[in-house]
Amino acid sequence: MNGAIERFDDRARRRVGAYGRTMVRENELVRHPVYTRVLHWSVAIFFILALLSGFAIYSPWLYRALTPLFGGGPTTRLLHPWFSLGFVIFFAFQILNWLEPMTWTSDDRRWMKQVKSYVTNKEPVEPEYVDFFNGGQKLYFWAIVASAVVFLLSGFPMWFPKTFGRITVDIGYVLHDIAALVMLVGFIVHLYEGTGAQPGTFQAMTRGTVERRWAWTHHPAWYRRATGRDPRTDYEQARQRSSRPPDPTARTDLK
Amino acid sequence: MPSGTLQIKAISAHSGPIPGQGVQREEDVCKYIDVTTCIGCKACEVACVEWNDMPFQQTTFDNTYQTMPATAWNYWNLIKFNEHQRDDGSLMWLMRKDQCMHCEDPGCLRACPADGAIVQYTNGIVDFQQENCIGCQYCVSGCPFDIPKFNSSTKKVYKCTLCSDRVGQGLEPACIKACPTGCLKFGTKTDMRALADARAQQLREHSGFANAGVYDPPSVGGTHVIYVLHDATKPEQYGGLPANPVIPPTYTIWKRAAKPIGLLLALLAAPVAFFHYVMEGPKEPAP
Numbered sequence: 001m002n003g004a005i006e007r008f009d010d011r012a013r014r015r016v017g018a019y020g021r022t023m024v025r026e027n028e029l030v031r032h033p034v035y036t037r038v039l040h041w042s043v044a045i046f047f048i049l050a051l052l053s054g055f056a057i058y059s060p061w062l063y064r065a066l067t068p069l070f071g072g073g074p075t076t077r078l079l080h081p082w083f084s085l086g087f088v089i090f091f092a093f094q095i096l097n098w099l100e101p102m103t104w105t106s107d108d109r110r111w112m113k114q115v116k117s118y119v120t121n122k123e124p125v126e127p128e129y130v131d132f133f134n135g136g137q138k139l140y141f142w143a144i145v146a147s148a149v150v151f152l153l154s155g156f157p158m159w160f161p162k163t164f165g166r167i168t169v170d171i172g173y174v175l176h177d178i179a180a181l182v183m184l185v186g187f188i189v190h191l192y193e194g195t196g197a198q199p200g201t202f203q204a205m206t207r208g209t210v211e212r213r214w215a216w217t218h219h220p221a222w223y224r225r226a227t228g229r230d231p232r233t234d235y236e237q238a239r240q241r242s243s244r245p246p247d248p249t250a251r252t253d254l255k
Numbered sequence: 256m257p258s259g260t261l262q263i264k265a266i267s268a269h270s271g272p273i274p275g276q277g278v279q280r281e282e283d284v285c286k287y288i289d290v291t292t293c294i295g296c297k298a299c300e301v302a303c304v305e306w307n308d309m310p311f312q313q314t315t316f317d318n319t320y321q322t323m324p325a326t327a328w329n330y331w332n333l334i335k336f337n338e339h340q341r342d343d344g345s346l347m348w349l350m351r352k353d354q355c356m357h358c359e360d361p362g363c364l365r366a367c368p369a370d371g372a373i374v375q376y377t378n379g380i381v382d383f384q385q386e387n388c389i390g391c392q393y394c395v396s397g398c399p400f401d402i403p404k405f406n407s408s409t410k411k412v413y414k415c416t417l418c419s420d421r422v423g424q425g426l427e428p429a430c431i432k433a434c435p436t437g438c439l440k441f442g443t444k445t446d447m448r449a450l451a452d453a454r455a456q457q458l459r460e461h462s463g464f465a466n467a468g469v470y471d472p473p474s475v476g477g478t479h480v481i482y483v484l485h486d487a488t489k490p491e492q493y494g495g496l497p498a499n500p501v502i503p504p505t506y507t508i509w510k511r512a513a514k515p516i517g518l519l520l521a522l523l524a525a526p527v528a529f530f531h532y533v534m535e536g537p538k539e540p541a542p
């Protein structure tokens with residue numbers, strides 16, 4: 001099974017990759033190949049369209065604000081399930097693509113226990129065991145998987161209520177709302193983490209590369225695997241070379 | 256008899272004030288249906304189809320006298336023919352005119368997410384406005400009486416209007432006008448309720464229907480269509496009239512309270528992220 005998925009992913013990465021390129025500048029590492037980037041932004045476009053058209057029929061004031069974007073209420077209702085299907089289909093490929101790096105491990109449990117120090121930027125670099133994705137990223141990924149399942153199971157009865165019956169619609173409606181709210185929170189946090197919160201991250205999904213500094217800061221174990229070098233040593237050496245004040249953690253004294 | 260322009264009391268999924276609210280006070284209207292004197296002639300069915308200019312369609316014959324198994328998007332008024340066995344073994348018809356009940360607290364309107372697709376007038380009539388309907392069919396699952404019906408080619412939902420177009424002009428609904436036995440009457444809610452109570456009492460005291468009573472279910476705030484039943488303790492035997500019709504909690508507690516609170520909490524993530532940036536700053540690659 002895993003072998004088949006690997007073979008499929010390899011072929012897809014090669015085929016789609018042939019249409020694009022990833023330019024690696026000096027001191028950079030390839031983070032996301034063309035295939036991953038294309039999938040990510042296809043998922044993102046459909047997801048955002050589905051989110052907006054879905055929340056358009058969520059409450060009266062959102063209805064007024066958002067339905068005009070899609071040409072009015074009836075077209076919003078017509079388009080929403082199709083946007084969602086687009087999201088689910090592309091995300092299915094992303095699941096296959098990321099199954100391996102997203103697998104939950106004991107390191108992720110460890111990471112979750114120290115999430116407070118992550119949120120408060122306590123350490124200049126992440127713990128040495130953080131690999132390609134950290135626990136928070138994996139949590140977001142699996143939350144999307146779970147929500148996609150809930151969206152599908154509750155969405156079809158709401159799309160074809162005659163076939164599925166009233167009770168399924170009544171229950172599905174509530175589950176659909178909960179999944180949408182979870183996705184909204186996740187999306188806001190994701191948007192922030194991918195842009196403002198972590199300078200140098202956005203280019204991972206656009207140009208496909210990250211700086212080496214970025215890699216040993218946020219994903220030391222991946223840095224070790226990708227370069228064969230020790231992230232901590234490279235970080236210390238770079239720190240000594242740099243002309244900046246010796247320890248940026250001094251900030252805690254400046255509250 | 257109410258007449259003049261219909262004033263709106265409630266609008267589905269509407270934010271902001273209701274235009275003209277409270278300008279005019281009106282009597283609540285009510286359709287009175289005495290099930291005990293209905294002869295099943297279907298004059299009301301024909302009158303409804305005629306007045307509303309509805310195209311006819313093929314239907315299913317299911318070995319009853321009923322025109323079709325259930326009301327349809329273009330057939331809003333249906334006499335349900337129920338064969339009932341009395342205690343002594345003899346048979347009787349329980350004929351019930353099935354249509355929208357024009358609930359005082361309408362589940363359809365509560366469920367509807369589209370601004371102005373369902374309105375309730377000050378006289379109590381609940382009316383669908385197809386030009387605003389988005390075809391989501393939430394009203395179908397919100398209605399305890401299984402009334403709104405979807406037309407898959409127009410992608411809109413339809414139901415009995417209680418002839419709001421006639422009532423607004425001071426006329427009675429078409430079905431009332433057509434009924435030959437006088438089992439249908441139309442007037443103010445107060446008058447019709449009094450008439451129904453009197454008729455039920457008559458049935459109890461003089462016709463041997465000890466359980467005769469009026470169907471005006473308080474669980475939906477009362478209805479603007481009321482029935483006099485031979486046996487008000489068993490409304491289900493009249494073609495599935497629910498004894499205690501309830502709007503699913505999905506469209507009451509969940510939609511009214513949980514959804515807005517949930518959305519507010521979810522959107523809180525945005526200011527939290529913003530102030531995280533302001534207070535903790537970005538996590539730069541080190542050094």
Ligand code: HEM
Nearest residue numbers: 031040043044047048137140141144191194201202204205
């Ligand atoms: C326009 C808004 C978006 C931006 C700016 C954005 C940005 C990014 C970036 C920079 C990464 C790479 C992170 C890394 O390499 O460590 C990423 C990864 C990812 N994106 Fe997005 N993204 C957006 C929308 C979405 C949407 C709508 C979804 C899903 C429905 C999504 C799902 C993911 C997932 C699952 C990952 C991998 C895990 C993670 O990094 O959290 N993204 N995104």
Ligand code: SF4
Nearest residue numbers: 355356358362363398
């Ligand atoms: S019977 Fe159904 S359609 Fe008619 S007003 Fe009540 S909830 Fe709405």
Ligand code: SF4
Nearest residue numbers: 367388389391392394
């Ligand atoms: S289908 Fe029913 S609930 Fe949906 S918009 Fe139309 S009237 Fe409102």
